[in-house]
Amino acid sequence: MSLLEASINELVTANHILAREGVVDSFGHISIRHPENPDHYLLSCSRAPECIKAEDIMEFKLDGEPVNPKGRDPYAERAIHGSIYEARPEVMSVVHNHSPNVIPFGVTGCTLKPLMHMAAGMGTDMPIWDSRTNFGDTTLLVTTMDMGRDLANMLHDHRAALMRGHGCVVVGKSVREVVFSSIYLEINAELQFKANTLGDITFLSDGEVEAILKRRGPYTFERAWERWCLRANRPYEAAPDHK
Ligand code: MN
Numbered sequence: 001m002s003l004l005e006a007s008i009n010e011l012v013t014a015n016h017i018l019a020r021e022g023v024v025d026s027f028g029h030i031s032i033r034h035p036e037n038p039d040h041y042l043l044s045c046s047r048a049p050e051c052i053k054a055e056d057i058m059e060f061k062l063d064g065e066p067v068n069p070k071g072r073d074p075y076a077e078r079a080i081h082g083s084i085y086e087a088r089p090e091v092m093s094v095v096h097n098h099s100p101n102v103i104p105f106g107v108t109g110c111t112l113k114p115l116m117h118m119a120a121g122m123g124t125d126m127p128i129w130d131s132r133t134n135f136g137d138t139t140l141l142v143t144t145m146d147m148g149r150d151l152a153n154m155l156h157d158h159r160a161a162l163m164r165g166h167g168c169v170v171v172g173k174s175v176r177e178v179v180f181s182s183i184y185l186e187i188n189a190e191l192q193f194k195a196n197t198l199g200d201i202t203f204l205s206d207g208e209v210e211a212i213l214k215r216r217g218p219y220t221f222e223r224a225w226e227r228w229c230l231r232a233n234r235p236y237e238a239a240p241d242h243k
Helices: 003-020 079-087 117-122 131-135 145-155 175-198 206-215 218-231
Strands: 029-033 040-044 057-061 093-097 160-163 167-172
Touching: 003 029, 003 040, 003 057, 003 093, 003 175, 003 218, 029 079, 029 175, 040 079, 057 079, 079 093, 079 145, 079 167, 093 175, 117 175, 117 206, 131 145, 145 160, 145 167, 167 175, 175 218
Parallel strands: none
Antiparallel strands: 029 040, 029 093, 040 057, 093 167, 160 167
């Protein structure tokens, strides 16, 4: 299997996992930077994540122009992905989702913060991007590179950002990392609702987050990925750095 084929295969699996774990439904998407050309990225055509097959994966330039569309219809919100790859050379994979427990934190004054060690990847100061601030009354969809770049600017060097009334973006250095962070962001949001009903929450400190992320290695993501592949009924392939 070529490097490109392996990346496409991993991206298809990631779509099925995110759907199975409730992070995406009929909407939401995950991309990967092209393994051989950092100025391009790979993202499915406009389709619900759990329906996606290898032939749905399209290649785009960072400005969102498809390289070889073959009649396929791209996602309206692909500007999210190109804008972040443009601004963040170290980012190799991006998830955009509407994961349900996360959304309330983008529309209230309640701050979403990590309260369990597995969710350290979200960081302790997640920014909130509000499309209305610079673009007024819109559909809230990120349909232009101007909007995408504005979102990437708000994300800055963080690992995730909320999008008011819409969802969030999560970024990482690999597909497995970004899937891991997206799933635990949703779990943490649900736990924060529950913990809030019991009393004041003690969140992770910046130092704890730093210590957790320092200890975390490919084995962390791999152990979760193998189980998630099983649950999503997708073949498990060990990551190149884990063989
Ligand atoms: Mn969206």
